[in-house]
Amino acid sequence: MAAEREIRADYDRDALAVYQAYSPAIADAALAAGRFVPPFSFHRMTWIKPSFLWLMHRSNWAQKSAQERVLCVRLKRAGWEAALAQAVLTSFEPGTFAGPEQWAEQFAAARVHLQWDPERTLRGAGLPYSSIQVGLSRHVIREYVDDWIVRIEDYTPRVRKIYGLLQSGQADKAKRLLPPERVYPVRAELRARLLIEE
Structure with missing residues (x-):
């Protein structure tokens, strides 16, 4: 049984995969340039997610408008950890902050936001x-x-391909095409900040 909160990701010694769903215009420009370029916006928050199935739930398997293209972005682990080190939870959690005022102050100044959402099964059901x-x-x-x-x-x-297999009742075949995700090791000094128990 998985811990209530842990980071699961497709990663190796150097990089970690996160997933984002975009419109064809943004995705095509990014793929052609090998990096994000306009019409990608540099002026609004962008959310990155290492859970493939969570993004599938969020984008309805790339069926939602402006989320028709799914990109796998490989990040340097050093970059991912730099983001985690700056992250502030999007809601107050007793024990993590001295009080709601301290959380509100930190959240207002935060460069990186963090939230935990129920993980999803292949068919989109919430997990515990x-x-x-x-x-x-x-x-x-x-x-x-x-x-x-x-x-x-x-x-x-x-x-x-995965969605097509699911729709035709071939869940076992679909499951074999999922990216391999395993528990990502989080440094002890970051655990409290991220609400990850020892």
Whole structure:
């Protein structure tokens, strides 16, 4: 049984995969340039998620408007950890902050937001443990784009294949195409900040 909160991701020694769903215009420009370029916005928060199935739930398997293309963004682990080190929870949690006022003050100044949402099954049902999503504000997006990204891959064909198998009742085959996610090790000094228990 998974812990209530833990980061599960597809990662290796150097990089970690996060997923984002975009309109074709943003995805095509990013894939052609090998990095995010306009019409991607550098002025609003962008959310990155290491859980593939959570993004599938959020984008309805890339069926939602302006979320028709799924990108797998490989980030340097150093960049991912730099984001986590700056992250402030999107809601007050007793024990993590001295009080609601301290949380509100830190949240207002936060460059990176963090929230935990129920992880999802292949068919979108909620699970009793959570998946992390990290919001990068306009103050760190340039760093994300210029320094942290190793490469951007188009996962849309993979998403469509998995979805097609699911729709035709071949869940076992669909499951075999999912990215391999395992528990990501989080440094002890970051655990309290992220609400991850020892």
